[in-house]
Amino acid sequence: MFGKFFKKKKTKKKESPPLVDLEQRPLQEGDIVEALRYDLGEAKIIIAEDNLYYESLATGKRVIWVKMIDAATQFQKVRKLG
DSSP states (O other): OGGGTSOOOOOOOOOOOOOBOTTOOBOOTTOEEEEOSTTOEEEEEEEETTEEEEEETTTOOEEEGGGGBOTTTOSBSEEEOO
């Protein structure tokens, strides 16, 4: 009787957003970008601890890539340089 009311809901696995800049250019490790958040300025994409980070060239500050996602477009809030 209760099986009808208390069924487990199937959850869909969310796909991660594509790793592209605001102009939809693909990004990869080693690319230099202009970060538009967190006062990083020019930053390099690096992999550390099995995660992707933006590392500021000026200060060395690191920000994980998921914090740079633009909510409206799902693209990264960066511009690829070069």
